[in-house]
Amino acid sequence: MGGLLEKVESVLDTGKLMNKNLTSQSRRHITIIEDDKALNDGIVLALKNTEFTFTQNYSLGEFCAGDPTDLIILDVNLPDGSGFDFLREYREASDTPVIILTAKDLETDEVTGLTLGADDYITKPFSLMVLRARIDKVLQKRQMFSGNSYSDDEYSFDFDRMEFLARGMSVELSKTEQKLLRLLIQNREQTLTRDMLIDAIWTDGAEYVDENALSVTIGRLRKKLSATERIQTVYGIGYVWRSR
Numbered sequence: 355m356g357g358l359l360e361k362v363e364s365v366l367d368t369g370k371l372m373n374k375n376l377t378s379q380s381r382r383h384i385t386i387i388e389d390d391k392a393l394n395d396g397i398v399l400a401l402k403n404t405e406f407t408f409t410q411n412y413s414l415g416e417f418c419a420g421d422p423t424d425l426i427i428l429d430v431n432l433p434d435g436s437g438f439d440f441l442r443e444y445r446e447a448s449d450t451p452v453i454i455l456t457a458k459d460l461e462t463d464e465v466t467g468l469t470l471g472a473d474d475y476i477t478k479p480f481s482l483m484v485l486r487a488r489i490d491k492v493l494q495k496r497q498m499f500s501g502n503s504y505s506d507d508e509y510s511f512d513f514d515r516m517e518f519l520a521r522g523m524s525v526e527l528s529k530t531e532q533k534l535l536r537l538l539i540q541n542r543e544q545t546l547t548r549d550m551l552i553d554a555i556w557t558d559g560a561e562y563v564d565e566n567a568l569s570v571t572i573g574r575l576r577k578k579l580s581a582t583e584r585i586q587t588v589y590g591i592g593y594v595w596r597s598r
Contacts, residue, residue, distance in 0.1 A: 382424040382493065387411045387440075388455060389432050393478075397427065400482040401489075414440055423450060425493060427485075428472075430456040430463070438466055445471035451492045453485075504539045506597065509579065511539065520579045530555060531575050534568075538585060538595035547592040 382405060388394040389412050398408050411417050414435045426444075430437035441452060454467040457478045467475045473492045476485060504511045510519040513536055518525045527535065533555045537546060552568055572593060576582050586594050 381405050381407050383407045383409070383422065384425045384427060384489070385409045385411065385417070385421070385423040386427045387414065387417055387432065387437070388427065388429040389413060390429070393455075396482065397485065401486060404486075419444075419448075425489060426450060426452045427489075428452055428454050430454055430458070430467070438470060441467070441470045441472060453488060453492060455480075509581075509584075511535065518579075520581070525578050527575070527578065530571055531578070534571055534575060535579075538593065542595040542597055545588045545592055545594045551592060 384401075384406050386394055386397055386408060388397070391412065394410050394412065398410060402408075409421060409423065414432050414437075417440075428437045428441065432440075437454060437456075441454070444450075444452070449471075451473040452471065453474045453476060454472045455476055455478060456463055456467075464475050464477075474488050476488060502512065502514045508521055510517075512518075513532065516527075516532065518527055518532075518535075534551065537551060537554055548565060548568055552565065555571075556567070572585060572587075576585050579585075584596050586596055588594055
């Protein structure tokens, strides 16, 4: 466990390149870390004829941080360590989506996993159809955030460097504002519904998010970027970024 961060950091640049190539292909890769062989094999069996390929690990020690993957399915209780400890360290170097599996039906465990950066949380026993639906949702959400930069005659955004220019002037954006802007940019000229935006941006596991939070964030982003004409409201539906 102690060397996980170093391993991830040592291959970070290569991993990013490999992940770009990997996710551009039709078959996406899932890494499973689950010591229950029947469940581990069952997940692969249930999904093997779909667009996924797999790496099966039965302990944390088998996990190779340098291998590119699109998603990790992680058991919390493993023979050689805690999935929570693994996730805490892994999140310091990678934002690869992680779905947690656990036999504990405890709200505190769910909150812990989501706080540490898990993208979703499933309690055993569960239906493989439900798992597939969760996988699709997590990967779809991540795909919405694909792409790292944007520029036109007025704006220049570099999401990796967190550098945002509006008419040549640097603008500081909060993490939430960055997520919202990235969604709008990567789906420019397409209307995104309020429900879609709320679900994609507020991923902290909260069961209820005040819709006013989205309106407030939109307002702040428009003001900071002077982008009232670019970030347009589609009344009764949501918002859209207009390139011009």
